Amino acid sequence: MANPSILILAGDGIGPEVMAEVKKIIGWMGDKRGIRFDVSEDLVGGCAYDAHGTPLTDATMAKAQAADAVLLGAVGGPKYDKLDFSVKPERGLLRLRKEMDLYSNLRPAQCFDALADFSSLKRDVVAGLDIVIVRELTSGVYFGEPRGIFKEGNERVGINTQRYTESEIARVARSAFELARKRSNKVCSMEKANVMESGILWRDVVQEIHDREYPDVELSHMYADNGAMQLVRWPKQFDVIVTDNLFGDVLSDCAAMLTGSLGMLPSASLGAPMANGRPKALYEPVHGSAPDIAGQGKANPIACILSFAMALRYSFDLGQEATRVEKAVEKVLADGVRTADLMGPEGGTPVSTTQMGDAVLAAL
Amino acid sequence: MANPSILILAGDGIGPEVMAEVKKIIGWMGDKRGIRFDVSEDLVGGCAYDAHGTPLTDATMAKAQAADAVLLGAVGGPKYDKLDFSVKPERGLLRLRKEMDLYSNLRPAQCFDALADFSSLKRDVVAGLDIVIVRELTSGVYFGEPRGIFKEGNERVGINTQRYTESEIARVARSAFELARKRSNKVCSMEKANVMESGILWRDVVQEIHDREYPDVELSHMYADNGAMQLVRWPKQFDVIVTDNLFGDVLSDCAAMLTGSLGMLPSASLGAPMANGRPKALYEPVHGSAPDIAGQGKANPIACILSFAMALRYSFDLGQEATRVEKAVEKVLADGVRTADLMGPEGGTPVSTTQMGDAVLAAL
Numbered sequence: 001m002a003n004p005s006i007l008i009l010a011g012d013g014i015g016p017e018v019m020a021e022v023k024k025i026i027g028w029m030g031d032k033r034g035i036r037f038d039v040s041e042d043l044v045g046g047c048a049y050d051a052h053g054t055p056l057t058d059a060t061m062a063k064a065q066a067a068d069a070v071l072l073g074a075v076g077g078p079k080y081d082k083l084d085f086s087v088k089p090e091r092g093l094l095r096l097r098k099e100m101d102l103y104s105n106l107r108p109a110q111c112f113d114a115l116a117d118f119s120s121l122k123r124d125v126v127a128g129l130d131i132v133i134v135r136e137l138t139s140g141v142y143f144g145e146p147r148g149i150f151k152e153g154n155e156r157v158g159i160n161t162q163r164y165t166e167s168e169i170a171r172v173a174r175s176a177f178e179l180a181r182k183r184s185n186k187v188c189s190m191e192k193a194n195v196m197e198s199g200i201l202w203r204d205v206v207q208e209i210h211d212r213e214y215p216d217v218e219l220s221h222m223y224a225d226n227g228a229m230q231l232v233r234w235p236k237q238f239d240v241i242v243t244d245n246l247f248g249d250v251l252s253d254c255a256a257m258l259t260g261s262l263g264m265l266p267s268a269s270l271g272a273p274m275a276n277g278r279p280k281a282l283y284e285p286v287h288g289s290a291p292d293i294a295g296q297g298k299a300n301p302i303a304c305i306l307s308f309a310m311a312l313r314y315s316f317d318l319g320q321e322a323t324r325v326e327k328a329v330e331k332v333l334a335d336g337v338r339t340a341d342l343m344g345p346e347g348g349t350p351v352s353t354t355q356m357g358d359a360v361l362a363a364l
Numbered sequence: 365m366a367n368p369s370i371l372i373l374a375g376d377g378i379g380p381e382v383m384a385e386v387k388k389i390i391g392w393m394g395d396k397r398g399i400r401f402d403v404s405e406d407l408v409g410g411c412a413y414d415a416h417g418t419p420l421t422d423a424t425m426a427k428a429q430a431a432d433a434v435l436l437g438a439v440g441g442p443k444y445d446k447l448d449f450s451v452k453p454e455r456g457l458l459r460l461r462k463e464m465d466l467y468s469n470l471r472p473a474q475c476f477d478a479l480a481d482f483s484s485l486k487r488d489v490v491a492g493l494d495i496v497i498v499r500e501l502t503s504g505v506y507f508g509e510p511r512g513i514f515k516e517g518n519e520r521v522g523i524n525t526q527r528y529t530e531s532e533i534a535r536v537a538r539s540a541f542e543l544a545r546k547r548s549n550k551v552c553s554m555e556k557a558n559v560m561e562s563g564i565l566w567r568d569v570v571q572e573i574h575d576r577e578y579p580d581v582e583l584s585h586m587y588a589d590n591g592a593m594q595l596v597r598w599p600k601q602f603d604v605i606v607t608d609n610l611f612g613d614v615l616s617d618c619a620a621m622l623t624g625s626l627g628m629l630p631s632a633s634l635g636a637p638m639a640n641g642r643p644k645a646l647y648e649p650v651h652g653s654a655p656d657i658a659g660q661g662k663a664n665p666i667a668c669i670l671s672f673a674m675a676l677r678y679s680f681d682l683g684q685e686a687t688r689v690e691k692a693v694e695k696v697l698a699d700g701v702r703t704a705d706l707m708g709p710e711g712g713t714p715v716s717t718t719q720m721g722d723a724v725l726a727a728l
């Protein structure tokens with residue numbers, strides 16, 4: 001049997017640097033644990049535009065469709081700010097999400113004990129925090145038509161369309177309920193049903209799927225503005241949050257920042273099962289391409305390493321190996337090993353991107 | 365000359381309780397400062413639905429249009445959750461905003477010194493915080509057409525439309541720049557121009573108005589998801605934030621919660637000048653109707669009192685009287701007078717809604 005395949009799309013900015021550390025871990029898995037992957041690499045985002053005039057070529061898209069898992073670094077940078085909307089680095093990422101139909105985006109917001117003092121929030125508010133935002137990723141205002149900038153009389157009008165079908169809501173709701181069953185069996189769904197009809201449909205469908213298929217899971221509903229408040233006030237009241245593409249974008253970043261360690265947070269974007277039973281899947285750190293520190297060896301590779309751990313768990317059914325990687329990261333943090341972004345008043349051993357990767361390897 | 369007129373719409377839940385305290389302050393202004401208003405009262409929200417089958421009658425709408433200022437308490441409650449979308453309490457509030465054309469919603473997020481320990485954020489992150497979110501309030505996805513829940517084949521589809529014209533963006537941008545000139549001369553505009561064309565138009569128009577009319581103001585742009593992060597990370601980096609209706613809803617609630625004192629925060633919604641030179645205006649606390657504590661004398665009336673202070677400043681050009689009210693509130697807080705929501709570990713004198721109103725009166 002062939003090895004499972006991984007397509008690496010390191011992207012722009014710090015993407016290639018943090019991905020280099022993941023490659024070491026992949027190598028270690030093969031050498032020490034006999035778990036081998038066929039790894040190939042390609043371009044996405046600004047670097048793809050530089051090489052081919054598009055942030056994602058059809059050939060790369062086809063490779064992503066065929067891969068057992070895609071690992072993505074980050075896309076974008078000021079160099080590409082003036083590009084036309086249609087070829088911006090982000091379009092490459094959005095095309096991958098849409099064409100691979102990765103409708104369920106899992107964004108854990110976890111507060112690492114060694115880093116609890118790092119948050120702008122008080123220790124007791126965030127210590128031990130472990131919640132997951134399940135964000136719908138292939139629909140809503142990100143993809144709805146009509147969209148564009150039009151001329152109306154003398155002026156321009158900017159239009160986007162928030163559009164959700166019943167089945168789009170149902171499938172992401174199911175994925176949230178499934179996840180909740182493996183955790184504390186509790187889901188909070190967020191929308192603006194008091195203002196938007198798409199929010200009413202969202203609330204109704206989530207409730208229907210719950211009543212029909214997951215009556216054992218505790219379900220609550222909350223307006224998204226209140227959700228933002230409650231995340232800041234007392235985030236531990238939540239376990240799994242399910243929400244749409246745009247609210248998910250904002251709320252997951254808010255939740256991520258609560259933990260104070262953006263450089264630590266991974267994500268998984270999952271779609272329907274392929275012929276081999278594995279879900280279509282793309283894994284990426286929550287942080288961006290951080291152009292301001294790119295190329296300086298300052299980036300924290302942990303979010304990207306933990307994204308690979310999520311791949312082990314969700315794509316390759318290697319939960320134990322995933323835990324092994326996560327424990328190694330925890331140990332390194334407990335030992336006080338710190339990239340620049342993790343350097344707090346309490347000190348620690350300052351390390352570069354490469355040294356952090358090596359420390360995780362050593363802990364493995 | 366007739367006295368300036370105020371229409372009071374106390375609304376639902378704790379609305380009438382907190383508004384009762386404002387009426388005392390209005391009375392004090394007449395008795396002690398010779399500043400008299402013609403005050404009338406009417407219904408909005410669930411109570412209007414109970415009385416008339418609609419959350420806002422045409423007669424009340426006409427009174428609001430004619431008033432020099434509208435003071436609103438809060439709308440909504442679980443009793444009305446099952447009502448049809450078209451007659452929900454919120455529709456009353458949204459109709460007022462839309463028909464009075466209150467496009468500029470000022471939401472200060474201010475951290476009161478006596479309450480800095482109250483925030484879930486660390487003291488140094490929020491102490492002294494004083495920022496204002498200027499939220500566009502009459503357009504965007506709240507009002508765009510087409511909207512509704514439709515049948516498509518076998519399934520329902522929920523649709524809303526995000527729609528902004530150049531002039532809608534321009535006028536709220538101007539109001540943010542004007543405000544910035546009276547403060548630290550700094551505006552940050554937030555959208556998702558990397559994903560939404562309406563966000564591209566937003567960014568372009570804000571930049572154009574800046575370059576043409578307010579080149580002296582410092583302007584930056586930020587994606588709204590990053591905005592949510594930065595608000596949590598280090599809110600003092602901001603002074604005036606300008607954003608659209610939906611992002612403004614979520615981000616202003618997030619900002620409000622940073623201060624830890626939601627019961628303290630007022631808001632002003634301003635439109636174009638009327639014939640008498642005063643802007644169309646509605647003032648309301650940021651908090652909601654809090655049905656869980658309604659009728660128990662537990663509500664904090666300060667947000668509503670400070671909303672009246674904003675009315676003195678923005679509608680009646682009585683900045684000094686506004687400051688007088690604000691200083692009285694500060695004194696009461698410094699003296700340790702505390703409604704239940706302000707009761708922290710450090711203690712204080714517990715008071716009811718009425719007692720808090722009386723304490724502010726005494727401090728005046």
Ligand SMILES: CC(C)[C@H](C(=O)O)[C@@H](O)C(=O)O
Binds near residue numbers: 094558
């Ligand atoms: C880069 C951008 C297109 C993207 C999004 O808006 O989804 C990012 O913010 C994210 O959350 O993954």
Ligand SMILES: CC(C)[C@H](C(=O)O)[C@@H](O)C(=O)O
Binds near residue numbers: 225454457458613
């Ligand atoms: C009550 C509701 C319609 C309203 C809104 O969404 O605008 C509220 O959340 C607000 O922020 O004033």
